[in-house]
Amino acid sequence: xxxxxxxxxxxxxxxxxxxxxxxxxxxxxxxxxxxxxxxxxxxxxxxxxxxxxxxxxxxxxxxxxxxxxxxxxxxxxxxxxxxxxxxxxxxxxxxxxxxxxxxxxxxxxxxxxxxxxxxxxxxxxxxxxxxxxxxxxxxxxxxxxxxxxxxxxxxxxxxxxxxxxxxxxxxxxxxxxxxxxxxxxxxxxxxxxxxxxxxxxxxxxxxxxxxxxxxxxxxxxxxxxxxxxxxxxxxxxxxxxxxxxxxxxxxxxxxxxxxxxxxxxxxxx
Amino acid sequence: xxxxxxxxxxxxxxxxxxxxxxxxxxxxxxxxxxxxxxxxxxxxxxxxxxxxxxxxxxxxxxxxxxxxxxxxxxxxxxxxxxxxxxxxxxxxxxxxxxxxxxxxxxxxxxxxxxxxxxxxxxxxxxxxxxxxxxxxxxxxxxxxxxxxxxxxxxxxxxxxxxxxxxxxxxxxxxxxxxxxxxxxxxxxxxxxxxxxxxxxxxxxxxxxxxxxxxxxxxxxxxxxxxxxxxxxxxxxxxxxxxxxxxxxxxxxxxxxxxxxxxxxxxxxx
DNA sequence: CTTTTCAAACACAAGACATGTTCGTTACGA
DNA sequence: TCGTAACGAACATGTCTTGTGTTTGAAAAG
Numbered sequence: 285x286x287x288x289x290x291x292x293x294x295x296x297x298x299x300x301x302x303x304x305x306x307x308x309x310x311x312x313x314x315x316x317x318x319x320x321x322x323x324x325x326x327x328x329x330x331x332x333x334x335x336x337x338x339x340x341x342x343x344x345x346x347x348x349x350x351x352x353x354x355x356x357x358x359x360x361x362x363x364x365x366x367x368x369x370x371x372x373x374x375x376x377x378x379x380x381x382x383x384x385x386x387x388x389x390x391x392x393x394x395x396x397x398x399x400x401x402x403x404x405x406x407x408x409x410x411x412x413x414x415x416x417x418x419x420x421x422x423x424x425x426x427x428x429x430x431x432x433x434x435x436x437x438x439x440x441x442x443x444x445x446x447x448x449x450x451x452x453x454x455x456x457x458x459x460x461x462x463x464x465x466x467x468x469x470x471x472x473x474x475x476x477x478x479x480x481x482x483x484x485x486x487x488x489x490x491x492x493x494x495x496x497x498x499x500x501x502x503x504x505x506x507x508x509x510x511x512x513x514x515x516x517x518x519x520x521x522x523x524x525x526x527x528x529x530x531x532x533x534x535x536x537x538x539x540x541x542x543x544x545x546x547x548x549x550x551x552x553x
Numbered sequence: 554x555x556x557x558x559x560x561x562x563x564x565x566x567x568x569x570x571x572x573x574x575x576x577x578x579x580x581x582x583x584x585x586x587x588x589x590x591x592x593x594x595x596x597x598x599x600x601x602x603x604x605x606x607x608x609x610x611x612x613x614x615x616x617x618x619x620x621x622x623x624x625x626x627x628x629x630x631x632x633x634x635x636x637x638x639x640x641x642x643x644x645x646x647x648x649x650x651x652x653x654x655x656x657x658x659x660x661x662x663x664x665x666x667x668x669x670x671x672x673x674x675x676x677x678x679x680x681x682x683x684x685x686x687x688x689x690x691x692x693x694x695x696x697x698x699x700x701x702x703x704x705x706x707x708x709x710x711x712x713x714x715x716x717x718x719x720x721x722x723x724x725x726x727x728x729x730x731x732x733x734x735x736x737x738x739x740x741x742x743x744x745x746x747x748x749x750x751x752x753x754x755x756x757x758x759x760x761x762x763x764x765x766x767x768x769x770x771x772x773x774x775x776x777x778x779x780x781x782x783x784x785x786x787x788x789x790x791x792x793x794x795x796x797x798x799x800x801x802x803x804x805x806x807x808x809x810x811x812x813x814x815x816x817x818x819x820x821x822x
Numbered sequence: 823c824t825t826t827t828c829a830a831a832c833a834c835a836a837g838a839c840a841t842g843t844t845c846g847t848t849a850c851g852a
Numbered sequence: 853t854c855g856t857a858a859c860g861a862a863c864a865t866g867t868c869t870t871g872t873g874t875t876t877g878a879a880a881a882g
Contacts (some may be wrong), residue, residue: 303840322858332842337859353849353858423699423709430692433716440692440721442711442729447702452709456729460711463725572871591827601873606828622827622880 303339304373306331310339311370314349319357346370347448365474365485365516368424368449372402378508378532378553383407385530385553386470386506390416394467397496398425400451400489401472403506412436419464421457421492423450439464446486453488461495469500471526473507475516478542481523483516490518503527505548509534512543523548572608573642575600579608580639583618588626615639616717634743634754634785637693637718641671647777647801647822652676654799654822655739655775659685663736666765667694669720669758670741672775681705688733690726690761692719708733715755722757730764738769740795742776744785747811751789759787772796774817778803781812792817 306329313328314320322340326333340356343349346369349356360366383406390396392415398404400422408425411418412432419439420426429438441460443452471493475483482505484490497503497520505526512535524547531540532553540550575598582597583589589597594605609625612618615638618625629635652675659665661684667673669691677694680687681701688708689695698707710729712721740762744752751774753759766772766789774795781804797818800809809819 333858334843334860335841338841423695426692427696427699430696430714430719433714438714439725440709440712440714442725443709445699445702445707445709450699456708456711456732459728459732460725463728602827603829603874604872607872 306335307339307343308370308373310336311343311348311366314356315358315360315366319352319355321355324355368402372405374402375508375510378534379403379406381553382506382508382530382532383410385551386504387411387414389504389528389530389551390414390468392416395419395465397421397461397466397469397500399470399472399493399496400425400449401506403508404470404472407470407506419460419466421452421496423452446488451489451492453486453492457492458495461492461499464499466500468502468504469496471496471503471505473505473511473520475514476505476507476511476523476526476529476543477513477515477539478523478546480515480519482520482526483514484518484520485516487518490520493520497521497525505529506531508532509536512536513539522546575604576608576612577639577642579605580612580617580635583625584627584629588621588624590624593624637671641674643671644777644779647803648672648675650822651775651777651799651801652679654820655773656680656683658773658797658799658820659683659737661685664688664734666690666730666735666738666769668739668741668762668765669694669718670775672777673739673741676739676775688729688735690721690765692721715757720758720761722755722761726761727764730761730768733768735769737771737773738765740765740772740774742774742780742789744783745774745776745780745792745795745798745812746782746784746808747792747815749784749788750791751795752783752785753787753789754785756787759789762789766790766794774798775800777801778805781805782808791815 309329310325313325322333322336325336340351344351344356346367347359348367348370350359379402382403386407387410390411395417398408398418398420405422405424405428408420408428412429413435415435417437417439418429419441420429421441423445426440429436432438441452442456444454445452473482474485482493484493503526507529509532512531523543526548528549528551529543530551530553535552544550578598579594582594591602591605595602609620613620613625615636616628617636617639619628648671651672655676656679664686667677667687667689674691674693674697677689677697681698682704684704686706686708687698688710689698690710692714695709698705701707710721711725713723714721742751743754751762753762772795776798778801781800792812793816795817797820798812799820799822801822804821813819
């Protein structure tokens with residue numbers, strides 16, 4: 285009887301479940317326990333085993349997990365960044381609010397450098413059709429803006445895209461950045477704190493972020509509350525390099541205060 | 554009565570009409586007579602006036618024509634290249650066969666430069682997943698190959714995309730080409746003849762093609778029969794720069810012979 | 823001010839997509 | 853080597869998106 289109740293609850297709960305939601309649920313379950321079997325996941329999500337297998341194939345192709353016969357195990361190491369495809373569906377509201385605030389800070393006619401990351405991708409969507417010149421550092425943002433001409437001018441940097449992420453890195457990217465100057469950079473940082481400064485998950489990424497900062501007059505960082513006070517692997521520079529930080533209400537007050545102390549203007553969207 | 558016959562013929566004829574087909578038909582009609590009214594086009598295509606208006610808006614956004622109240626007029630000057638969105642749906646079979654032949658000429662492990670154009674886009678589709686390193690010079694091809702990792706290595710050149718076309722040009726593109734060397738280039742030429750050499754519609758494009766040729770050991774030109782013997786505006790170089798030409802059966806025999814005389818190997822797909 | 827053209831709103835049909843089921847094939851363990 | 857479990861392909865079903873046509877009110881041209 286209780287079983288039935290739970291079951292019907294799931295059914296109702298799952299009415300609005302998108303396949304992206306199910307993917308997140310599966311990825312979370314696999315990450316938490318290290319591995320999971322197909323029947324387990326089918327029970328958890330209420331979907332059939334065939335659907336779970338298809339999902340696992342998709343997630344394996346995204347590099348989220350590794351298939352084995354009967355289930356899947358996690359590939360994510362502790363402290364590593366979850367793949368782009370999953371992050372894109374997390375904290376949607378916060379990202380969207382932050383992106384809207386960032387877009388408001390951009391004036392028409394400006395030249396803008398757009399970093400990689402999910403929040404910056406949202407900014408790209410809002411910049412679509414605006415009278416600005418944009419050089420995005422991710423394939424996704426380039427694609428988003430590719431049909432925005434002639435109002436929006438798109439400049440493509442060279443580089444090698446990181447798998448899954450779409451972030452452009454490498455010598456070609458650095459050369460493109462070195463050859464140009466911009467009014468404003470939108471930086472999507474992985475970690476930001478007054479004590480540890482701006483940090484990125486990846487060394488190549490950190491090099492690109494350094495070059496971004498060197499090529500622009502004004503640096504705007506877009507980071508939801510979870511990024512504040514966090515420290516990632518690769519050091520980019522002190523937090524004072526960031527002129528303006530746009531974050532959301534989940535940001536820790538003491539960290540915000542410390543950043544403001546260090547000279548960064550903080551806007552809570 | 555004859556009217557009815559014609560009408561029913563159109564109805565039958567239009568059964569399989571895609572909206573791309575209708576777009577081509579409309580663009581052709583507008584180009585041929587310089588301008589056309591909405592009711593005219595509705596009669597011609599068998600679609601409603603509302604659909605025609607939507608089509609005209611789409612085509613106007615693509616730069617094919619210019620709207621005016623009640624109809625549209627052509628924007629294409631004599632001898633100018635029709636826009637990408639239309640070319641993409643012309644001579645599909647020939648393009649596909651040519652692309653297949655070109656893809657067969659590429660060996661695994663090669664580094665490949667991929668020019669812009671519709672035929673090269675088809676080559677990109679066939680290269681997807683192959684164990685090659687590709688640097689495409691169009692946004693569309695980049696997008697096509699963006700999820701081909703890790704088997705296929707994608708390198709993105711810098712540059713500014715030409716509106717509609719997606720072809721990357723400008724100093725950033727030339728710099729990217731100058732910094733790298735490739736085994737094979739797939740050149741999509743606008744005009745090719747033994748007498749006039751390789752020609753492009755656009756000056757910037759011609760500069761890029763020159764740089765492409767300078768950066769590669771082997772140049773393969775992909776051009777359907779209509780391009781042979783034709784001359785476009787901007788000169789790229791003599792036909793002898795092209796080591797191999799892949800074309801289709803519609804190619805004029807004397808032009809093929811002349812190109813072979815000049816040192817180009819010709820493959821008819 | 824009248825007529826024509828347009829665009830937004832709604833309705834409808836066709837196709838695409840996601841999901842579940844069945845069944846034959848493959849891989850692992852006893 | 854055999855038996856069982858897992859898998860993938862093929863098909864069926866329901867839902868959702870997309871394209872198209874119709875209607876109606878608004879805007880523009882004369």
